[in-house]
Amino acid sequence: xxxxxxxxxxxxxxxxxxxxxxxxxxxxxxxxxxxxxxxxxxxxxxxxxxxxxxxxxxxxxxxxxxxxxxxxxxxxxxxxxxxxxxxxxxxxxxxxxxx
Amino acid sequence: xxxxxxxxxxxxxxxxxxxxxxxxxxxxxxxxxxxxxxxxxxxxxxxxxxxxxxxxxxxxxxxxxxxxxxxxxxxxxxxxxxxxxxxxxxxxxxxxxxxxxxxxxxxxxxxxxxxxxxxxxxxxxxxxxxxxxxxxxxxxxxxxxxxxxxxxxxxxxxxxxxxxxxxxxxxxxxxxxxxxxxxxxxxxxxxxxxxxxxxxxxxxxxxxxxxxxxxxxxxxxxxxxxxxxxxxxxxxxxxxxxxxxxxxxxxxxxxxxxxxxxxxxxxxxxxxxxxxxxxxxxxxxx
Numbered sequence: 001x002x003x004x005x006x007x008x009x010x011x012x013x014x015x016x017x018x019x020x021x022x023x024x025x026x027x028x029x030x031x032x033x034x035x036x037x038x039x040x041x042x043x044x045x046x047x048x049x050x051x052x053x054x055x056x057x058x059x060x061x062x063x064x065x066x067x068x069x070x071x072x073x074x075x076x077x078x079x080x081x082x083x084x085x086x087x088x089x090x091x092x093x094x095x096x097x098x099x
Numbered sequence: 100x101x102x103x104x105x106x107x108x109x110x111x112x113x114x115x116x117x118x119x120x121x122x123x124x125x126x127x128x129x130x131x132x133x134x135x136x137x138x139x140x141x142x143x144x145x146x147x148x149x150x151x152x153x154x155x156x157x158x159x160x161x162x163x164x165x166x167x168x169x170x171x172x173x174x175x176x177x178x179x180x181x182x183x184x185x186x187x188x189x190x191x192x193x194x195x196x197x198x199x200x201x202x203x204x205x206x207x208x209x210x211x212x213x214x215x216x217x218x219x220x221x222x223x224x225x226x227x228x229x230x231x232x233x234x235x236x237x238x239x240x241x242x243x244x245x246x247x248x249x250x251x252x253x254x255x256x257x258x259x260x261x262x263x264x265x266x267x268x269x270x271x272x273x274x275x276x277x278x279x280x281x282x283x284x285x286x287x288x289x290x291x292x293x294x295x296x297x298x299x300x301x302x303x304x305x306x307x308x309x310x311x312x313x314x315x316x317x318x319x320x321x322x323x324x325x326x327x328x329x330x331x332x333x334x335x336x337x338x339x340x341x342x343x344x345x346x347x348x349x350x351x352x353x354x355x356x357x358x359x360x361x362x363x364x365x366x367x368x369x370x371x372x373x374x375x376x377x378x379x380x381x382x383x384x385x
Contacts, residue, residue, distance in 0.1 A: 004227040006160060009123045011218045013130055013149070015211055020134030022207035025199070028139050028185060032146045035177065036130055039153050042169075046162045053231030055244045058162050059253050062245065065165075065172055066260045070267035072177050076184045077274035084277065089139075089188045092199055 006047030013040035027079050027089050031072065038068045115159050126152035139185050143178055150174045161230075161237025164245050303329040 013036060020033030042061040049057025079089060086093045129148040136142055150173045157166040231237075236244040249257050284292075293299055303318045303326050318329035 002227070003160075003230055004222070005119060005123075006156070007222050007227060008219075009126070009156075011215070011222055012127055015215045015218065016127070016130040016134060018214060019207055019211040022210065023204055024134065026139055028181065028188065029134075029142050032142050032181065033134060035173070036133070036146065036149060039150060039169075039173070042165070043153055043156060043160075046157050046160045046165060050161050050230050050237065051228055053234065055162075055236055055241070055248060056252075058165055058241075059245055059248045061162075061165055062168065062249075063253075063256060063260060065168060067263065069172055069177060070263050072180060073267045073271045074274070076180060077271040079184060080187065081274050083188050 003047040003051040006050075007044050010040040010044040010047065013037075013043070025090050025092055027082070027091050027094075028076075030091065031075055031079070035068060035072065038064060118155065118159055122152040122156055126156075139188075140182070143181050143185060146181075147174055147178050150178070161233070162241065163238070164242050298328075305329045305331070305334075 017033045017035075017037035017040060020036065021030050024030055024033065042064055045057040045061040045064070047057075049055055049061075082094055083089050126149045129145045129152070133142045133145040133149070136145065150169060154166045154169040154174070157163070157169060305314050305316060305318055315330060315334045317325040317327060320326050
């Protein structure tokens with residue numbers, strides 16, 4: 001299997017995740033789309049690691065997973081705090097800093 | 100385990116390409132469904148499909164360690180965290196797909212096409228060579244190769260991630276912590292509230308028909324009328340909920356076909372009852 005195909009799949013998944021971040025307004029779904037984008041980047045890292053015959057790319061993908069896990073923990077805690085205050089998970093509702 | 104991983108990594112090219120194309124289609128379809136489905140729970144389940152497909156793709160691309168980590172960390176931990184928060188925030192809270200900003204979908208679509216074209220040009224312009232041969236570091240020696248790299252060349256970043264994880268855990272605890280502004284209710288207060296409320300006794304249980312034993316079928320009162328309180332509003336308030344009261348009465352021949360029970364438990368727009376006992380709802384009790 002050519003690594004180029006893996007990279008192409010990663011590009012498609014990344015774009016889908018970006019579209020989800022743009023069009024969805026539920027903060028949790030936006031988080032899931034960000035996770036999708038991170039996963040797509042991981043796939044590209046793994047494909048490039050295979051192409052170069054090294055495992056450095058896999059190590060970087062491993063670090064990306066660690067950072068993503070930390071990001072999800074903090075992000076969901078923020079989401080819980082917002083939901084507790086506003087009774088809604090929609091990003092349209094959190095507009096106190098708008099004006 | 101290593102025999103299986105080795106077998107996967109040394110699979111024939113045909114098998115690998117079949118697996119790749121099937122999983123590519125599955126993951127792209129699941130990702131599209133994820134950004135299009137209105138309910139957050141469906142999004143989480145479809146994201147699980149994408150992540151599991153990617154785990155198998157890692158296996159075919161010579162990263163068995165990452166495949167295991169993907170399943171354990173992402174599908175196991177991160178998605179379960181998502182599901183917990185969805186359950187807290189409200190599993191029935193569907194995202195309205197109505198546009199609040201004029202032309203948002205259109206511009207988002209245009210931006211997506213532009214991004215896709217840009218990335219396709221970049222990737223198509225780059226020379227991505229063929230895959231390296233199936234070295235041991237892509238199979239049985241994968242874990243030891245990654246461990247060697249992590250504890251030699253990437254030792255400092257690896258130690259920094261521990262600080263990051265501790266900071267994230269502390270941040271989550273601080274953000275999720277809530278100071279109690281009112282004194283905690285004792286058991287005496289709770290029992291007093293219960294006696295003063297509309298229903299001192301526990302609510303009747305559902306599904307006590309002789310013919311049906313489903314949770315969305317209400318219990319019957321002594322005079323034969325269905326007890327609306329016996330069905331949870333979470334069940335009867337769902338969009339696809341059936342009108343179980345009318346169905347049951349029609350089966351019993353007590354109601355002409357087509358007549359709906361006003362205020363029955365299957366009214367789709369019935370407001371959700373707050374509190375454990377649904378105070379203020381008198382129901383069909385005679």
